[in-house]
Amino acid sequence: xxxxxxxxxxxxxxxxxxxxxxxxxxxxxxxxxxxxxxxxxxxxxxxxxxxxxxxxxxxxxxxxxxxxxxxxxxxxxxxxxxxxxxxxxxxxxxxxxxxxxxxxxxxxxxxxxxxxxxxxxxxxxxxxxxxxxxxxxxxxxxxxxxxxxxxxxxxxxxxxxxxxxxxxxxxxx
Numbered sequence: 731x732x733x734x735x736x737x738x739x740x741x742x743x744x745x746x747x748x749x750x751x752x753x754x755x756x757x758x759x760x761x762x763x764x765x766x767x768x769x770x771x772x773x774x775x776x777x778x779x780x781x782x783x784x785x786x787x788x789x790x791x792x793x794x795x796x797x798x799x800x801x802x803x804x805x806x807x808x809x810x811x812x813x814x815x816x817x818x819x820x821x822x823x824x825x826x827x828x829x830x831x832x833x834x835x836x837x838x839x840x841x842x843x844x845x846x847x848x849x850x851x852x853x854x855x856x857x858x859x860x861x862x863x864x865x866x867x868x869x870x871x872x873x874x875x876x877x878x879x880x881x882x883x884x885x886x887x888x889x890x891x892x893x894x895x896x897x898x899x900x901x902x903x
Contacts, residue, residue, distance in 0.1 A: 733778060740782045744865075744900045754778070770875070784875070790867060793819045794897075798840070798847035801899035803831075805838040805849055806861070809891050815847075816867070825868035825880040828891035831861040836896055856894070863896040865889060 743750040762777035771777050794800070797815050799807065809826070817823050835856075840847040866889075870880035 733775060736782055737778060740785055741778075757781075768873070768875070780875075784869075784871070788820070788869060788877075797845065798849075799897065801897050802838075803833055803863075803896060803898045804836050805840055805896065806836045806852070806856070806894045807840040807847070807897050808842075809893050809895060811840070811842045811847075812864075812895075812897070815842075818845075820869070820877055822870075822877050822879045825870070825882045826864060826891045827866040827868065827889040828862040828895050829865040829889055831863040831896050831898065836861060839894070858892075858894075861894075861896055862892050863898040864891065 737754065738750065741750070741754070743753040746753075758774060758777060762771075762774060765771045765777055765780075771780050791801070794815070797819070799812075799815070813823060813826070837852060838849050839852050841850050868880060868882065870878050870882070872878045
């Protein structure tokens with residue numbers, strides 16, 4: 731598969747599917763140029779190929795599905811529970827970014843029951859006037875490209891997630 735086709739599939743710009751190139755250029759500028767010293771990466775094409783390989787290895791959506799979590803616009807999930815599951819699955823904490831959710835209020839919430847989440851009707855009153863949706867799960871890697879605890883703390887993130895958020899399904903528009 732050609733790298734562009736693979737990038738369109740594996741690493742789309744979730745806010746503008748038709749225009750991923752600026753997002754990729756930004757990722758290369760921010761992260762890729764630091765990684766070119768690694769023999770597995772070496773150049774821009776290597777960076778994007780290796781990034782896709784890491785994404786496939788992490789396999790976030792399938793991992794979350796194994797815990798009963800699937801993306802959908804009508805359900806809330808607790809941040810602490812979501813972070814706990816990710817740390818259990820990957821052995822290290824990750825960082826999260828959220829953005830305002832502009833669709834209908836959620837009707838369901840994920841409740842952790844043992845090691846699986848169940849989707850149940852919301853039975854409490856959330857006072858939030860504005861809900862947020864998960865926009866980014868940030869995995870951090872060391873120089874050996876192994877997952878490490880992200881050195882970012884919440885105060886460093888411009889788009890931090892509230893205590894509950896929506897894990898929305900990003901459908902191509």
